[in-house]
Every structure is written in structure tokens, then in C-alpha cells.
Amino acid sequence: MPRSGQDYLESLRDGRAVWLDGELVKDVTEHPAFRNTARSVAALYDMACEPGRRDILTVRPEGADRSVLRAYHVPRTAAELVERRKAFKTWSEASFGFLGRSPDYMAAGTAGFVSAPDIFAGEGFDGRDNLAALYRRASEGSLYQAFTITNPQIDRTRAASEQEEDDLYVRVVKERDDGIVVRGAKMIGTGAVFGDEVVVGTIEPLPRQDVEYALTFSVPLDSPGLKFISRTSYEAHARSVFDNPLSSRFDENDALLVCDDVFVPWERVLTYRDVDTTFRMWWFTPAYNNFVHQAATRFWTKLEFLTGLAILLTRANNTYALPPVQMQLGRLMGWLNIAKSMVVAAETMYERVAGEGSAVHLNREIASAHRAMAGDLYPKVLAELKMLAGGGLIQLPASGYDLTHPELGPLVAKYVRSPGTPAEQRIKLLKLAWDALGSEFASRHEQYERFYHGAPHVYLPGILRDGDPDLLAAFTQSCLDGYRLEDLPGGGGTDALS
Ligand SMILES: Cc1cc2nc3c(=O)[nH]c(=O)nc-3n(C[C@H](O)[C@H](O)[C@H](O)COP(=O)(O)OP(=O)(O)OC[C@H]3O[C@@H](n4cnc5c(N)ncnc54)[C@H](O)[C@@H]3O)c2cc1C
Incomplete structure (x- = not known):
């Protein structure tokens, strides 16, 4: 069975660095800008444990000794695709469609990665074992994974390495025996402040020269140096559920991710210094x-x-x-x-x-x-x-x-x-x-x-x-090919037009 809503809420009290209005938020489960939405996410986990909905929202993979959220399951038949959609539907109805990045979103993405793991065998770095470990960790722990895979806008006409400073977008600044140190920012971490881990990568194609920026990793939210700068909170400005019934409960938050020299152990790296694999993992897997x-x-x-x-x-x-x-x-x-x-x-x-x-x-x-x-x-x-x-x-x-x-x-x-x-x-x-x-x-x-x-x-x-x-x-050409100038009434040739 997946973890309960209470277990989920407790996991959020981990010292993560969430910033709002110049304030370092101590506990997102208690802060008036975040607490109701955290509870709405917790309610999703509780639904997955309810006897009446457990069969829709979870599945026991063949040979496994425990159930996982259905979104983490890799569908192998059309019927399993439909079953997965029923799980998506059930959770989306709980927020009337207003929690876009509920935990099933990135869970389904991770199931997509493991559906085509060989894509992760890059030229200089093979991320397949790390991917398998991520999948095990996330599916068995029913983790809420967020992701930030877009570089901040800054200057969209220039490559990452051509921006005014080197560290505007996340890049590797140091390589160690046990991992790497990364610095820079990514946008937009929707739901990230409510997550367990964040996948950091780039979904856009990167030019060859941006090899330092071509990496993907997944780290826990409380990683030292990882900071989330939240946009304004609609939940905080809500008067009551009666007055603001959606924003008071389903404000999933969006935050800028800043890596202030974050250490990433090798086992959490999925792609490394590889522009092709960093791009292909999103588009050449499901x-x-x-x-x-x-x-x-x-x-x-x-x-x-x-x-x-x-x-x-x-x-x-x-x-x-x-x-x-x-x-x-x-x-x-x-x-x-x-x-x-x-x-x-x-x-x-x-x-x-x-x-x-x-x-x-x-x-x-x-x-x-x-x-x-x-x-x-x-x-x-x-x-x-x-x-x-x-x-x-x-x-x-x-x-x-x-x-x-x-x-x-x-x-x-x-x-x-x-x-x-x-x-x-x-x-x-x-x-x-x-x-x-x-x-x-x-x-x-x-x-x-x-x-x-x-x-x-x-x-x-x-x-x-x-x-x-x-x-x-x-097809359209076949229409054009079906008639000729010569077929004009009275015969072809330009004479017929006069
Ligand atoms: C509410 C919200 C939540 C999001 N959540 C997430 C998330 O959880 N994780 C994540 O990684 N990302 C997230 N995103 C970011 C999203 O991925 C980006 O907004 C998206 O990729 C578009 O990039 P951009 O906003 O930088 O737009 P840009 O690429 O800057 O484009 C903006 C506009 O500029 C023009 N433009 C820019 N470049 C070109 C070009 N080359 N050719 C033609 N026109 C151009 C177009 O008019 C375009 O519409 C979120 C975005 C929003 C709005």
C-alpha cells in the first residue's frame, strides 16, 4: 500500500529551503501560504489507501510484494492504459482539475523513462542503473517528484554558455570522486515545494557548446544549497474556503529553483555532459x-x-x-x-x-x-x-x-x-x-x-x-494529378482559355 497522507505530510518537515516574501518558511505543512494545499495532496495519498479506491489508484506489479501508485506502473496492454487513465481521472476529480502537477504527473514520466531505459546509455556516462534505482525508490516510496526542466528566460536568443554569466542556468561546476557540484537556476517548479524530490534537467535541445549544462539529476528537497523562491501565494490571500474555494485549497505553487553549489552524488545523476541523451530522455522515451x-x-x-x-x-x-x-x-x-x-x-x-x-x-x-x-x-x-x-x-x-x-x-x-x-x-x-x-x-x-x-x-x-x-x-497532390490543362472543355492549350 502507498504511504498515508499523514506520512506524506510528515515527510515534508525536513528543513527544505522554501522562500516566500523574504521569509524562510519553516514548515510548509503549517504555513498559511501552503498548508491547505499540502493537505489536499495528502488527501490524494489517503484516497489511494481507501479500500473503495485502492484498486483504481494502485496496482501490484507482477512479481512484486507490494502495490505501487498506478501512475508508476508501466502499462503493457491497452487495458492497462485505460486503467491508468481511471487513476488519473479519480485524482483529478478530487481537485476538479486544478492540481495540474499532482504526484501522478511525474510518476507517469518516470514510468516512461523506464519503458525505454537504453536511451540513458549515453556516450560518456551510463545512467541506466541510476534510473532503475530512481524508479525503485520513487515507486516503492510513492514519492511526489517535481521537475524543473526549463532554463530561466533571461535571454532566449543566446545559448546557455553565451548568457551574460556562466551560472545563470544549472551547470556542473565541480566534479568529485563521489559526485558533482551544480550551480544555477531552473524554472518553474510547480508543486516543487510539496515534493519529495526534484528532477532537474533540460527538455529543450541544447547546442554542443552547452555540454556543461547538459545534465539531469534527481535530488531530495532538503539537499543543502537547494533553494525554492515561491511566487505570491494565492492560498495566503484567500479569506476562507467559502470566499475562495479553489485558491484556498488547490494553489499548487510555482517556484524558481536555485542551486547554490548543490552536491549531487553520482548515483543520482541520470545524464551527464551529454546534449543528446539529456534531450532524448524526454522525447525518445514515452x-x-x-x-x-x-x-x-x-x-x-x-x-x-x-x-x-x-x-x-x-x-x-x-x-x-x-x-x-x-x-x-x-x-x-x-x-x-x-x-x-x-x-x-x-x-x-x-x-x-x-x-x-x-x-x-x-x-x-x-x-x-x-x-x-x-x-x-x-x-x-x-x-x-x-x-x-x-x-x-x-x-x-x-x-x-x-x-x-x-x-x-x-x-x-x-x-x-x-x-x-x-x-x-x-x-x-x-x-x-x-x-x-x-x-x-x-x-x-x-x-x-x-x-x-x-x-x-x-x-x-x-x-x-x-x-x-x-x-x-x-493525398492533395493526387487531387492535382487527377486533371490537366488539356482536359478543359473544347480541348487543351491556351487557346481554350480565351
Ligand atoms: C504556470 C506554469 C507552470 C509551469 N510548470 C513547470 C514545471 O513544473 N516544470 C518546468 O520545467 N517548467 C514549467 N513551466 C515552464 C514551462 O515549461 C515554460 O513556460 C515553457 O517551456 C515555455 O518556456 P518560456 O516560458 O520560457 O517561454 P519562452 O520560450 O520564453 O517563449 C515565450 C514567448 O516568446 C516567444 N518566443 C521565444 N522564443 C522564440 C523562438 N525561438 N521562436 C519564436 N518565438 C519565440 C513566443 O511568443 C513565446 O510564446 C511552467 C510554466 C507555467 C506558465
Whole structure:
């Protein structure tokens, strides 16, 4: 059985260096900027231990004496892919799709690495044994792995080694008998402050000259010299669960990772001074594709939640039955069904890593198209809901306390209501809607859906690579080849045109 939520929370009290507003946070499980979200993650672990959901969320691998989180399991049949999706779905429903980087995300990525371990046999460094050890450690310990695999923006026109200073991006500064010392920064550690380990690497291709920056390793959060500088906390600014129902509980945090001369033992290094392997481990194993399986399932859940929200809002406003509103709701429902169908289609048209009995993964073309679809669609979904909600989203009392105030309470009850929806119910609904659509938390989610899987100039050409452009060009060419100038009525030649 995986560890309990309580065991997970206790593991976070390890002296990790999390910084917020100039303060070194002593304990993320108690700090008002982090504690509720830590508890939401702990609740996921507890779900995996519950008799009713254990079979969905965990699996006992063949020959193993204990169960692991299903996200860590390597699927070898289409049915196992579907089982994994049911696990993703169950966890994503617990946060209504708002915890993007729940522990199953990187777990699925690590299962992707071990599905094609030979990729880790680099030219000068063989990371296969270290990968196997990471997989054992993480799956048997049900670890929450975060990852930072993007270099800070600084200057996107220059290679890592051409930046103004050498140590802006994580690089190796010292080699020792027992390991290496690394220095520099990476962005963005989503959920990292709640993690057990962080995988540090680079998903973008690096030029040959950046060999010092071409490495991947996984270290515990309390590694000396490792620092996380948190963005503003939405959880800390939430008044209450009633007033900020999502941001008060599902603020998964994003942090800049700084390695201030962090020692990494050799056994924690996965790729080393190798630009090819450092890149290929993400794209030539099913790791990235497995990320999409979790993310696309979560996106489907999020659209279920938002479509449900649109239905409740329009019912509360008594606009639900109006024909234009029915049209807008139909559009939302259609988008939700597209998101769902893409997951199911990508599973049905699964692919196999080369080799008999090997791992299966989502269909690459569909997974890759999903990344683009979701990033483009999400802002449209939000815009559609805002149009449906109208000014009620803004004309809300500052907090639920106004409802209980002796003088204000009756006024709010009288004026903030609609037929069949008393004030408390309406305010509760609209505050949930604002948190999902208009708050700072909501804006961060819009940016997340657009960028968590990379920038468009990277992933859109990837769709072209995953597809078969020659086949499509040949198909259209076959249309062109089906007629000739000579076939013009009255015969060919330019005379026929005059
Ligand atoms: C909320 C959130 C959470 C995230 N979580 C994580 C995480 O947990 N782990 C992690 O590793 N990363 C994470 N990321 C980072 C994410 O991986 C990056 O945002 C993503 O890779 C894009 O890189 P960038 O933001 O530096 O954008 P850039 O590469 O700087 O691109 C930004 C824009 O600049 C323009 N541009 C830049 N370069 C080019 C070019 N060569 N050609 C054309 N146009 C260009 C484009 O308009 C592009 O949209 C997260 C991001 C967000 C927003």
C-alpha cells in the first residue's frame, strides 16, 4: 500500500529551503501560504489507501510484494492504459482539475523513462542503473517528484554558455570522486515545494557548446544549497474556503529553483555532459507522452467542472433556457466531448515501444495535437463562461461575513438573489465562479494551460514532426494529378482559355 497522507505530510518537515516574501518558511505543512494545499495532496495519498479506491489508484506489479501508485506502473496492454487513465481521472476529480502537477504527473514520466531505459546509455556516462534505482525508490516510496526542466528566460536568443554569466542556468561546476557540484537556476517548479524530490534537467535541445549544462539529476528537497523562491501565494490571500474555494485549497505553487553549489552524488545523476541523451530522455522515451495522458485526463475533468459551472450559473440567473444561452452551453459541452474523445482515441490507437512485451503509450499524433488544442481552447472556455456569468461575478459582497452581519445580512439576502436561488447559495456559486474564471489563481491557470507543456514555437512544429506531412501532401497532390490543362472543355492549350 502507498504511504498515508499523514506520512506524506510528515515527510515534508525536513528543513527544505522554501522562500516566500523574504521569509524562510519553516514548515510548509503549517504555513498559511501552503498548508491547505499540502493537505489536499495528502488527501490524494489517503484516497489511494481507501479500500473503495485502492484498486483504481494502485496496482501490484507482477512479481512484486507490494502495490505501487498506478501512475508508476508501466502499462503493457491497452487495458492497462485505460486503467491508468481511471487513476488519473479519480485524482483529478478530487481537485476538479486544478492540481495540474499532482504526484501522478511525474510518476507517469518516470514510468516512461523506464519503458525505454537504453536511451540513458549515453556516450560518456551510463545512467541506466541510476534510473532503475530512481524508479525503485520513487515507486516503492510513492514519492511526489517535481521537475524543473526549463532554463530561466533571461535571454532566449543566446545559448546557455553565451548568457551574460556562466551560472545563470544549472551547470556542473565541480566534479568529485563521489559526485558533482551544480550551480544555477531552473524554472518553474510547480508543486516543487510539496515534493519529495526534484528532477532537474533540460527538455529543450541544447547546442554542443552547452555540454556543461547538459545534465539531469534527481535530488531530495532538503539537499543543502537547494533553494525554492515561491511566487505570491494565492492560498495566503484567500479569506476562507467559502470566499475562495479553489485558491484556498488547490494553489499548487510555482517556484524558481536555485542551486547554490548543490552536491549531487553520482548515483543520482541520470545524464551527464551529454546534449543528446539529456534531450532524448524526454522525447525518445514515452515520458512526455505519459505526461500528456495525465494532463489530458485532468483537462477533461476541468472542462467537466467548468461546463457544470456554466449550467449552474445560467440556471441561477434564469437564463438557461434562452436559445442563445443553449447555444453557448452546447458549444461548451461540445468542447468537453472533444477533450474526452481525444483521450479515448489516443488510448485506442495506442503505440508500443519497440520490442515484444514492451510498454505501450498514447498515440503520438493525437497526444501531440491535444497539447495544442488544450492551450488554445482554455482561454475560449473561460471567455464563454464570463459572457454567461455577466456582472454578478463582480457584484459580490467582499466576504461571506456580510451575510451574517445583522444590518447587511438582510440587505444582501434581498438584493443578491434570483428566483429559486437564495443569496447564500448565489454568492457561494459566484465566488466559486470568480475563483475559477477571474481571480489571480484563475489567470495563473490560463497561463498554465498555455505553457506548462512548453511554448507554441516548440510544440506546434512538434505536431508536424509527429504527423506524416508527406502522406498528406501526396493525398492533395493526387487531387492535382487527377486533371490537366488539356482536359478543359473544347480541348487543351491556351487557346481554350480565351
Ligand atoms: C504556470 C506554469 C507552470 C509551469 N510548470 C513547470 C514545471 O513544473 N516544470 C518546468 O520545467 N517548467 C514549467 N513551466 C515552464 C514551462 O515549461 C515554460 O513556460 C515553457 O517551456 C515555455 O518556456 P518560456 O516560458 O520560457 O517561454 P519562452 O520560450 O520564453 O517563449 C515565450 C514567448 O516568446 C516567444 N518566443 C521565444 N522564443 C522564440 C523562438 N525561438 N521562436 C519564436 N518565438 C519565440 C513566443 O511568443 C513565446 O510564446 C511552467 C510554466 C507555467 C506558465
